[in-house]
Amino acid sequence: MELESKFRLTKEGEKIFGNGPCLLLETVRKLGSLSKAAKELNMSYSKAWSMINRSEKALGCLLIDTQIGGTGGGGSNLTPVAEYLIKAYRDFYKEAIYILDVLYRKYFEGF
Amino acid sequence: MELESKFRLTKEGEKIFGNGPCLLLETVRKLGSLSKAAKELNMSYSKAWSMINRSEKALGCLLIDTQIGGTGGGGSNLTPVAEYLIKAYRDFYKEAIYILDVLYRKYFEGF
DNA sequence: CAACGTTGTTTTTTCATTAGGATAACGCTC
DNA sequence: GAGCGTTATCCTAATGAAAAAACAACGTTG
Structure with missing residues:
Protein backbone atom coordinates (compact mmCIF):
# COMPACT_ATOMS: atom_id res chain seq x y z
CA MET A 1 0.00 0.00 0.00
CA GLU A 2 1.22 3.49 -0.84
CA LEU A 3 0.31 7.05 0.00
CA GLU A 4 -0.43 9.52 -2.78
CA SER A 5 -0.28 13.21 -1.92
CA LYS A 6 -1.15 16.24 -3.97
CA PHE A 7 -0.52 19.88 -3.23
CA ARG A 8 -1.81 22.99 -4.87
CA LEU A 9 -1.54 26.68 -4.15
CA THR A 10 -4.82 28.53 -4.59
CA LYS A 11 -6.19 32.03 -4.26
CA GLU A 12 -9.89 32.26 -3.50
CA GLY A 13 -10.43 28.86 -5.05
CA GLU A 14 -8.49 29.63 -8.21
CA LYS A 15 -5.59 27.33 -8.96
CA ILE A 16 -2.29 29.15 -8.85
CA PHE A 17 0.48 26.61 -8.78
CA GLY A 18 1.11 22.91 -8.41
CA ASN A 19 3.13 20.03 -9.71
CA GLY A 20 2.02 20.44 -13.33
CA PRO A 21 2.87 24.11 -13.78
CA CYS A 22 6.11 23.64 -11.84
CA LEU A 23 7.33 20.87 -14.12
CA LEU A 24 6.21 22.79 -17.19
CA LEU A 25 8.08 25.92 -16.14
CA GLU A 26 11.22 23.92 -15.42
CA THR A 27 11.03 22.46 -18.91
CA VAL A 28 10.52 25.91 -20.41
CA ARG A 29 13.64 27.05 -18.60
CA LYS A 30 15.57 24.10 -20.02
CA LEU A 31 14.40 24.52 -23.62
CA GLY A 32 13.73 28.25 -23.85
CA SER A 33 10.40 27.65 -25.57
CA LEU A 34 6.86 26.90 -24.45
CA SER A 35 6.02 24.88 -27.54
CA LYS A 36 9.15 22.76 -27.19
CA ALA A 37 8.39 22.22 -23.53
CA ALA A 38 4.87 21.09 -24.39
CA LYS A 39 6.25 18.58 -26.89
CA GLU A 40 8.77 17.28 -24.37
CA LEU A 41 6.00 16.70 -21.85
CA ASN A 42 3.64 15.17 -24.43
CA MET A 43 0.95 17.80 -24.03
CA SER A 44 -0.69 20.06 -26.57
CA TYR A 45 0.61 23.59 -26.89
CA SER A 46 -2.81 25.00 -26.10
CA LYS A 47 -2.92 23.10 -22.83
CA ALA A 48 0.55 24.26 -21.85
CA TRP A 49 -0.32 27.81 -22.71
CA SER A 50 -3.58 27.76 -20.77
CA MET A 51 -1.83 26.31 -17.72
CA ILE A 52 0.63 29.17 -17.64
CA ASN A 53 -2.01 31.74 -18.51
CA ARG A 54 -4.32 30.62 -15.73
CA SER A 55 -1.52 30.71 -13.19
CA GLU A 56 -0.51 34.18 -14.29
CA LYS A 57 -4.07 35.47 -14.10
CA ALA A 58 -4.63 34.03 -10.65
CA LEU A 59 -1.26 35.22 -9.44
CA GLY A 60 -1.54 38.69 -10.92
CA CYS A 61 1.94 38.72 -12.43
CA LEU A 62 3.87 37.16 -15.30
CA LEU A 63 5.68 33.82 -15.09
CA ILE A 64 7.23 33.73 -18.53
CA ASP A 65 8.81 36.47 -20.63
CA THR A 66 7.90 35.75 -24.24
CA GLN A 67 9.23 36.90 -27.57
CA ILE A 68 7.13 36.49 -30.71
CA GLY A 69 8.99 36.37 -34.02
CA GLY A 70 12.69 36.89 -34.46
CA THR A 71 15.42 34.30 -34.40
CA GLY A 72 13.95 30.83 -34.23
CA GLY A 73 10.45 32.30 -34.24
CA GLY A 74 10.67 33.56 -30.70
CA GLY A 75 10.77 31.87 -27.33
CA SER A 76 9.97 32.04 -23.64
CA ASN A 77 12.09 32.57 -20.56
CA MET B 1 -3.02 32.41 -0.86
CA GLU B 2 -3.83 28.99 0.56
CA LEU B 3 -2.48 25.47 0.36
CA GLU B 4 -4.78 22.63 -0.71
CA SER B 5 -3.65 19.09 0.10
CA LYS B 6 -5.13 15.76 -0.86
CA PHE B 7 -4.22 12.30 0.34
CA ARG B 8 -5.15 8.90 -0.90
CA LEU B 9 -4.14 5.36 -0.04
CA THR B 10 -3.53 3.20 -3.11
CA LYS B 11 -2.48 -0.31 -3.95
CA GLU B 12 -0.80 -0.77 -7.30
CA GLY B 13 -2.51 2.33 -8.61
CA GLU B 14 -5.97 1.32 -7.40
CA LYS B 15 -7.67 3.75 -5.04
CA ILE B 16 -8.20 2.24 -1.62
CA PHE B 17 -9.11 5.00 0.76
CA GLY B 18 -9.31 8.74 1.02
CA ASN B 19 -11.41 11.60 2.29
CA GLY B 20 -14.55 10.58 0.43
CA PRO B 21 -14.78 6.96 1.56
CA CYS B 22 -13.80 7.96 5.09
CA LEU B 23 -16.62 10.48 5.40
CA LEU B 24 -19.04 8.07 3.81
CA LEU B 25 -18.16 5.29 6.22
CA GLU B 26 -18.49 7.61 9.18
CA THR B 27 -21.96 8.55 8.00
CA VAL B 28 -22.88 4.89 7.54
CA ARG B 29 -21.80 4.27 11.12
CA LYS B 30 -23.99 7.14 12.30
CA LEU B 31 -27.11 6.13 10.35
CA GLY B 32 -26.73 2.35 10.08
CA SER B 33 -27.61 2.44 6.39
CA LEU B 34 -25.72 3.04 3.17
CA SER B 35 -28.70 4.56 1.37
CA LYS B 36 -29.39 6.96 4.24
CA ALA B 37 -25.74 7.92 4.32
CA ALA B 38 -25.81 8.61 0.57
CA LYS B 39 -28.85 10.88 0.99
CA GLU B 40 -27.23 12.72 3.89
CA LEU B 41 -24.18 13.40 1.74
CA ASN B 42 -26.25 14.32 -1.33
CA MET B 43 -24.91 11.55 -3.51
CA SER B 44 -26.71 8.82 -5.38
CA TYR B 45 -26.90 5.40 -3.77
CA SER B 46 -25.12 3.81 -6.70
CA LYS B 47 -22.20 6.16 -6.30
CA ALA B 48 -21.96 5.46 -2.58
CA TRP B 49 -22.13 1.74 -3.20
CA SER B 50 -19.46 1.81 -5.90
CA MET B 51 -17.15 3.83 -3.66
CA ILE B 52 -17.35 1.22 -0.94
CA ASN B 53 -17.21 -1.65 -3.38
CA ARG B 54 -14.11 -0.34 -5.09
CA SER B 55 -12.35 0.15 -1.79
CA GLU B 56 -13.26 -3.34 -0.65
CA LYS B 57 -12.06 -4.89 -3.88
CA ALA B 58 -8.74 -3.03 -3.77
CA LEU B 59 -8.32 -3.76 -0.09
CA GLY B 60 -9.27 -7.40 -0.31
CA CYS B 61 -11.60 -7.36 2.67
CA LEU B 62 -15.02 -6.05 3.66
CA LEU B 63 -15.64 -2.58 5.07
CA ILE B 64 -19.36 -2.85 5.71
CA ASP B 65 -21.48 -5.70 7.02
CA THR B 66 -24.80 -5.57 5.19
CA GLN B 67 -28.23 -7.04 5.72
CA ILE B 68 -30.76 -7.22 2.89
CA GLY B 69 -34.41 -7.36 3.81
CA GLY B 70 -35.79 -7.70 7.29
CA THR B 71 -36.74 -4.96 9.73
CA GLY B 72 -36.44 -1.60 8.06
CA GLY B 73 -35.41 -3.26 4.83
CA GLY B 74 -31.95 -4.06 6.05
CA GLY B 75 -28.92 -1.94 6.77
CA SER B 76 -25.17 -1.66 6.93
CA ASN B 77 -22.68 -1.58 9.78
C1' DC C 1 10.14 40.69 -49.06
C1' DA C 2 9.39 35.76 -48.52
C1' DA C 3 10.17 32.02 -45.21
C1' DC C 4 10.32 30.26 -40.82
C1' DG C 5 9.08 28.85 -36.06
C1' DT C 6 7.28 30.70 -32.33
C1' DT C 7 3.42 32.85 -29.43
C1' DG C 8 -1.62 33.92 -28.71
C1' DT C 9 -6.36 32.63 -29.15
C1' DT C 10 -10.62 30.50 -30.43
C1' DT C 11 -13.28 26.75 -31.72
C1' DT C 12 -14.42 22.06 -32.33
C1' DT C 13 -14.06 17.28 -31.32
C1' DT C 14 -12.96 13.47 -28.61
C1' DC C 15 -12.55 11.03 -24.42
C1' DA C 16 -12.92 9.44 -19.67
C1' DT C 17 -14.89 9.86 -15.47
C1' DT C 18 -18.76 10.59 -12.82
C1' DA C 19 -23.58 10.92 -11.64
C1' DG C 20 -28.10 9.16 -12.03
C1' DG C 21 -32.07 6.12 -13.06
C1' DA C 22 -34.22 1.69 -13.28
C1' DT C 23 -34.90 -2.76 -11.61
C1' DA C 24 -34.27 -7.16 -9.16
C1' DA C 25 -33.52 -9.63 -4.80
C1' DC C 26 -34.16 -9.95 -0.09
C1' DG C 27 -36.37 -10.76 4.55
C1' DC C 28 -39.04 -9.03 8.29
C1' DT C 29 -43.71 -7.14 9.64
C1' DC C 30 -48.42 -7.05 9.47
C1' DG D 1 -48.82 -13.14 0.88
C1' DA D 2 -48.58 -7.93 0.25
C1' DG D 3 -45.87 -4.00 1.60
C1' DC D 4 -41.85 -1.83 2.88
C1' DG D 5 -37.01 -0.06 2.75
C1' DT D 6 -32.75 -1.67 1.99
C1' DT D 7 -28.86 -3.76 -0.74
C1' DA D 8 -27.00 -5.09 -5.30
C1' DT D 9 -26.30 -4.28 -10.14
C1' DC D 10 -26.48 -2.63 -14.69
C1' DC D 11 -27.12 0.69 -18.19
C1' DT D 12 -27.57 5.31 -19.81
C1' DA D 13 -26.87 10.31 -19.45
C1' DA D 14 -24.31 14.36 -18.19
C1' DT D 15 -20.40 16.71 -17.02
C1' DG D 16 -15.89 18.24 -17.64
C1' DA D 17 -11.21 17.74 -19.09
C1' DA D 18 -8.06 16.98 -22.64
C1' DA D 19 -6.70 17.04 -27.32
C1' DA D 20 -6.58 18.73 -31.77
C1' DA D 21 -7.16 21.89 -35.43
C1' DA D 22 -6.97 26.23 -37.35
C1' DC D 23 -5.27 30.75 -38.00
C1' DA D 24 -3.42 35.47 -37.14
C1' DA D 25 0.57 38.15 -35.51
C1' DC D 26 5.24 38.77 -35.01
C1' DG D 27 10.31 39.77 -36.03
C1' DT D 28 14.67 38.04 -37.49
C1' DT D 29 17.20 35.79 -41.31
C1' DG D 30 18.65 35.20 -45.79
Whole structure:
Protein backbone atom coordinates (compact mmCIF):
# COMPACT_ATOMS: atom_id res chain seq x y z
CA MET A 1 0.00 0.00 0.00
CA GLU A 2 1.22 3.49 -0.84
CA LEU A 3 0.31 7.05 0.00
CA GLU A 4 -0.43 9.52 -2.78
CA SER A 5 -0.28 13.21 -1.92
CA LYS A 6 -1.15 16.24 -3.97
CA PHE A 7 -0.52 19.88 -3.23
CA ARG A 8 -1.81 22.99 -4.87
CA LEU A 9 -1.54 26.68 -4.15
CA THR A 10 -4.82 28.53 -4.59
CA LYS A 11 -6.19 32.03 -4.26
CA GLU A 12 -9.89 32.26 -3.50
CA GLY A 13 -10.43 28.86 -5.05
CA GLU A 14 -8.49 29.63 -8.21
CA LYS A 15 -5.59 27.33 -8.96
CA ILE A 16 -2.29 29.15 -8.85
CA PHE A 17 0.48 26.61 -8.78
CA GLY A 18 1.11 22.91 -8.41
CA ASN A 19 3.13 20.03 -9.71
CA GLY A 20 2.02 20.44 -13.33
CA PRO A 21 2.87 24.11 -13.78
CA CYS A 22 6.11 23.64 -11.84
CA LEU A 23 7.33 20.87 -14.12
CA LEU A 24 6.21 22.79 -17.19
CA LEU A 25 8.08 25.92 -16.14
CA GLU A 26 11.22 23.92 -15.42
CA THR A 27 11.03 22.46 -18.91
CA VAL A 28 10.52 25.91 -20.41
CA ARG A 29 13.64 27.05 -18.60
CA LYS A 30 15.57 24.10 -20.02
CA LEU A 31 14.40 24.52 -23.62
CA GLY A 32 13.73 28.25 -23.85
CA SER A 33 10.40 27.65 -25.57
CA LEU A 34 6.86 26.90 -24.45
CA SER A 35 6.02 24.88 -27.54
CA LYS A 36 9.15 22.76 -27.19
CA ALA A 37 8.39 22.22 -23.53
CA ALA A 38 4.87 21.09 -24.39
CA LYS A 39 6.25 18.58 -26.89
CA GLU A 40 8.77 17.28 -24.37
CA LEU A 41 6.00 16.70 -21.85
CA ASN A 42 3.64 15.17 -24.43
CA MET A 43 0.95 17.80 -24.03
CA SER A 44 -0.69 20.06 -26.57
CA TYR A 45 0.61 23.59 -26.89
CA SER A 46 -2.81 25.00 -26.10
CA LYS A 47 -2.92 23.10 -22.83
CA ALA A 48 0.55 24.26 -21.85
CA TRP A 49 -0.32 27.81 -22.71
CA SER A 50 -3.58 27.76 -20.77
CA MET A 51 -1.83 26.31 -17.72
CA ILE A 52 0.63 29.17 -17.64
CA ASN A 53 -2.01 31.74 -18.51
CA ARG A 54 -4.32 30.62 -15.73
CA SER A 55 -1.52 30.71 -13.19
CA GLU A 56 -0.51 34.18 -14.29
CA LYS A 57 -4.07 35.47 -14.10
CA ALA A 58 -4.63 34.03 -10.65
CA LEU A 59 -1.26 35.22 -9.44
CA GLY A 60 -1.54 38.69 -10.92
CA CYS A 61 1.94 38.72 -12.43
CA LEU A 62 3.87 37.16 -15.30
CA LEU A 63 5.68 33.82 -15.09
CA ILE A 64 7.23 33.73 -18.53
CA ASP A 65 8.81 36.47 -20.63
CA THR A 66 7.90 35.75 -24.24
CA GLN A 67 9.23 36.90 -27.57
CA ILE A 68 7.13 36.49 -30.71
CA GLY A 69 8.99 36.37 -34.02
CA GLY A 70 12.69 36.89 -34.46
CA THR A 71 15.42 34.30 -34.40
CA GLY A 72 13.95 30.83 -34.23
CA GLY A 73 10.45 32.30 -34.24
CA GLY A 74 10.67 33.56 -30.70
CA GLY A 75 10.77 31.87 -27.33
CA SER A 76 9.97 32.04 -23.64
CA ASN A 77 12.09 32.57 -20.56
CA LEU A 78 11.18 32.50 -16.91
CA THR A 79 10.60 35.65 -14.91
CA PRO A 80 12.23 36.09 -11.49
CA VAL A 81 8.84 35.42 -9.90
CA ALA A 82 8.68 32.05 -11.65
CA GLU A 83 12.19 31.17 -10.52
CA TYR A 84 11.29 32.07 -6.97
CA LEU A 85 8.07 30.05 -7.06
CA ILE A 86 9.79 26.99 -8.50
CA LYS A 87 12.47 27.00 -5.84
CA ALA A 88 10.00 27.54 -3.01
CA TYR A 89 7.69 24.82 -4.29
CA ARG A 90 10.47 22.29 -4.81
CA ASP A 91 11.89 22.90 -1.35
CA PHE A 92 8.43 22.68 0.17
CA TYR A 93 7.61 19.56 -1.79
CA LYS A 94 10.77 17.72 -0.82
CA GLU A 95 10.27 18.37 2.86
CA ALA A 96 6.54 17.64 2.73
CA ILE A 97 7.02 14.29 1.00
CA TYR A 98 9.61 13.24 3.54
CA ILE A 99 7.46 14.12 6.54
CA LEU A 100 4.33 12.56 5.07
CA ASP A 101 6.19 9.33 4.49
CA VAL A 102 7.15 9.27 8.15
CA LEU A 103 3.53 9.90 9.14
CA TYR A 104 2.30 7.27 6.73
CA ARG A 105 4.53 4.63 8.27
CA LYS A 106 3.50 5.73 11.73
CA TYR A 107 -0.21 5.25 11.11
CA PHE A 108 -0.44 2.57 8.43
CA GLU A 109 2.61 0.44 9.07
CA GLY A 110 0.56 -2.61 9.96
CA PHE A 111 -1.60 -2.59 6.86
CA MET B 1 -3.02 32.41 -0.86
CA GLU B 2 -3.83 28.99 0.56
CA LEU B 3 -2.48 25.47 0.36
CA GLU B 4 -4.78 22.63 -0.71
CA SER B 5 -3.65 19.09 0.10
CA LYS B 6 -5.13 15.76 -0.86
CA PHE B 7 -4.22 12.30 0.34
CA ARG B 8 -5.15 8.90 -0.90
CA LEU B 9 -4.14 5.36 -0.04
CA THR B 10 -3.53 3.20 -3.11
CA LYS B 11 -2.48 -0.31 -3.95
CA GLU B 12 -0.80 -0.77 -7.30
CA GLY B 13 -2.51 2.33 -8.61
CA GLU B 14 -5.97 1.32 -7.40
CA LYS B 15 -7.67 3.75 -5.04
CA ILE B 16 -8.20 2.24 -1.62
CA PHE B 17 -9.11 5.00 0.76
CA GLY B 18 -9.31 8.74 1.02
CA ASN B 19 -11.41 11.60 2.29
CA GLY B 20 -14.55 10.58 0.43
CA PRO B 21 -14.78 6.96 1.56
CA CYS B 22 -13.80 7.96 5.09
CA LEU B 23 -16.62 10.48 5.40
CA LEU B 24 -19.04 8.07 3.81
CA LEU B 25 -18.16 5.29 6.22
CA GLU B 26 -18.49 7.61 9.18
CA THR B 27 -21.96 8.55 8.00
CA VAL B 28 -22.88 4.89 7.54
CA ARG B 29 -21.80 4.27 11.12
CA LYS B 30 -23.99 7.14 12.30
CA LEU B 31 -27.11 6.13 10.35
CA GLY B 32 -26.73 2.35 10.08
CA SER B 33 -27.61 2.44 6.39
CA LEU B 34 -25.72 3.04 3.17
CA SER B 35 -28.70 4.56 1.37
CA LYS B 36 -29.39 6.96 4.24
CA ALA B 37 -25.74 7.92 4.32
CA ALA B 38 -25.81 8.61 0.57
CA LYS B 39 -28.85 10.88 0.99
CA GLU B 40 -27.23 12.72 3.89
CA LEU B 41 -24.18 13.40 1.74
CA ASN B 42 -26.25 14.32 -1.33
CA MET B 43 -24.91 11.55 -3.51
CA SER B 44 -26.71 8.82 -5.38
CA TYR B 45 -26.90 5.40 -3.77
CA SER B 46 -25.12 3.81 -6.70
CA LYS B 47 -22.20 6.16 -6.30
CA ALA B 48 -21.96 5.46 -2.58
CA TRP B 49 -22.13 1.74 -3.20
CA SER B 50 -19.46 1.81 -5.90
CA MET B 51 -17.15 3.83 -3.66
CA ILE B 52 -17.35 1.22 -0.94
CA ASN B 53 -17.21 -1.65 -3.38
CA ARG B 54 -14.11 -0.34 -5.09
CA SER B 55 -12.35 0.15 -1.79
CA GLU B 56 -13.26 -3.34 -0.65
CA LYS B 57 -12.06 -4.89 -3.88
CA ALA B 58 -8.74 -3.03 -3.77
CA LEU B 59 -8.32 -3.76 -0.09
CA GLY B 60 -9.27 -7.40 -0.31
CA CYS B 61 -11.60 -7.36 2.67
CA LEU B 62 -15.02 -6.05 3.66
CA LEU B 63 -15.64 -2.58 5.07
CA ILE B 64 -19.36 -2.85 5.71
CA ASP B 65 -21.48 -5.70 7.02
CA THR B 66 -24.80 -5.57 5.19
CA GLN B 67 -28.23 -7.04 5.72
CA ILE B 68 -30.76 -7.22 2.89
CA GLY B 69 -34.41 -7.36 3.81
CA GLY B 70 -35.79 -7.70 7.29
CA THR B 71 -36.74 -4.96 9.73
CA GLY B 72 -36.44 -1.60 8.06
CA GLY B 73 -35.41 -3.26 4.83
CA GLY B 74 -31.95 -4.06 6.05
CA GLY B 75 -28.92 -1.94 6.77
CA SER B 76 -25.17 -1.66 6.93
CA ASN B 77 -22.68 -1.58 9.78
CA LEU B 78 -18.96 -1.07 9.78
CA THR B 79 -16.54 -3.95 10.08
CA PRO B 80 -13.61 -3.76 12.53
CA VAL B 81 -11.29 -3.15 9.56
CA ALA B 82 -13.32 -0.10 8.58
CA GLU B 83 -13.23 1.23 12.13
CA TYR B 84 -9.47 0.76 12.23
CA LEU B 85 -8.98 2.48 8.88
CA ILE B 86 -11.14 5.44 9.82
CA LYS B 87 -9.27 6.04 13.05
CA ALA B 88 -5.85 5.67 11.43
CA TYR B 89 -6.81 7.99 8.57
CA ARG B 90 -8.29 10.66 10.82
CA ASP B 91 -5.25 10.66 13.09
CA PHE B 92 -2.93 10.76 10.10
CA TYR B 93 -4.93 13.53 8.46
CA LYS B 94 -5.00 15.75 11.52
CA GLU B 95 -1.26 15.55 12.02
CA ALA B 96 -0.50 15.90 8.32
CA ILE B 97 -2.60 19.04 7.94
CA TYR B 98 -0.93 20.63 10.91
CA ILE B 99 2.60 19.93 9.70
CA LEU B 100 1.85 21.00 6.14
CA ASP B 101 0.52 24.31 7.38
CA VAL B 102 3.79 24.90 9.19
CA LEU B 103 5.73 24.07 6.04
CA TYR B 104 3.51 26.25 3.93
CA ARG B 105 4.16 29.25 6.10
CA LYS B 106 7.86 28.50 6.10
CA TYR B 107 8.18 28.52 2.33
CA PHE B 108 5.41 30.81 1.09
CA GLU B 109 5.06 33.31 3.90
CA GLY B 110 6.16 36.23 1.73
CA PHE B 111 3.74 35.59 -1.09
C1' DC C 1 10.14 40.69 -49.06
C1' DA C 2 9.39 35.76 -48.52
C1' DA C 3 10.17 32.02 -45.21
C1' DC C 4 10.32 30.26 -40.82
C1' DG C 5 9.08 28.85 -36.06
C1' DT C 6 7.28 30.70 -32.33
C1' DT C 7 3.42 32.85 -29.43
C1' DG C 8 -1.62 33.92 -28.71
C1' DT C 9 -6.36 32.63 -29.15
C1' DT C 10 -10.62 30.50 -30.43
C1' DT C 11 -13.28 26.75 -31.72
C1' DT C 12 -14.42 22.06 -32.33
C1' DT C 13 -14.06 17.28 -31.32
C1' DT C 14 -12.96 13.47 -28.61
C1' DC C 15 -12.55 11.03 -24.42
C1' DA C 16 -12.92 9.44 -19.67
C1' DT C 17 -14.89 9.86 -15.47
C1' DT C 18 -18.76 10.59 -12.82
C1' DA C 19 -23.58 10.92 -11.64
C1' DG C 20 -28.10 9.16 -12.03
C1' DG C 21 -32.07 6.12 -13.06
C1' DA C 22 -34.22 1.69 -13.28
C1' DT C 23 -34.90 -2.76 -11.61
C1' DA C 24 -34.27 -7.16 -9.16
C1' DA C 25 -33.52 -9.63 -4.80
C1' DC C 26 -34.16 -9.95 -0.09
C1' DG C 27 -36.37 -10.76 4.55
C1' DC C 28 -39.04 -9.03 8.29
C1' DT C 29 -43.71 -7.14 9.64
C1' DC C 30 -48.42 -7.05 9.47
C1' DG D 1 -48.82 -13.14 0.88
C1' DA D 2 -48.58 -7.93 0.25
C1' DG D 3 -45.87 -4.00 1.60
C1' DC D 4 -41.85 -1.83 2.88
C1' DG D 5 -37.01 -0.06 2.75
C1' DT D 6 -32.75 -1.67 1.99
C1' DT D 7 -28.86 -3.76 -0.74
C1' DA D 8 -27.00 -5.09 -5.30
C1' DT D 9 -26.30 -4.28 -10.14
C1' DC D 10 -26.48 -2.63 -14.69
C1' DC D 11 -27.12 0.69 -18.19
C1' DT D 12 -27.57 5.31 -19.81
C1' DA D 13 -26.87 10.31 -19.45
C1' DA D 14 -24.31 14.36 -18.19
C1' DT D 15 -20.40 16.71 -17.02
C1' DG D 16 -15.89 18.24 -17.64
C1' DA D 17 -11.21 17.74 -19.09
C1' DA D 18 -8.06 16.98 -22.64
C1' DA D 19 -6.70 17.04 -27.32
C1' DA D 20 -6.58 18.73 -31.77
C1' DA D 21 -7.16 21.89 -35.43
C1' DA D 22 -6.97 26.23 -37.35
C1' DC D 23 -5.27 30.75 -38.00
C1' DA D 24 -3.42 35.47 -37.14
C1' DA D 25 0.57 38.15 -35.51
C1' DC D 26 5.24 38.77 -35.01
C1' DG D 27 10.31 39.77 -36.03
C1' DT D 28 14.67 38.04 -37.49
C1' DT D 29 17.20 35.79 -41.31
C1' DG D 30 18.65 35.20 -45.79
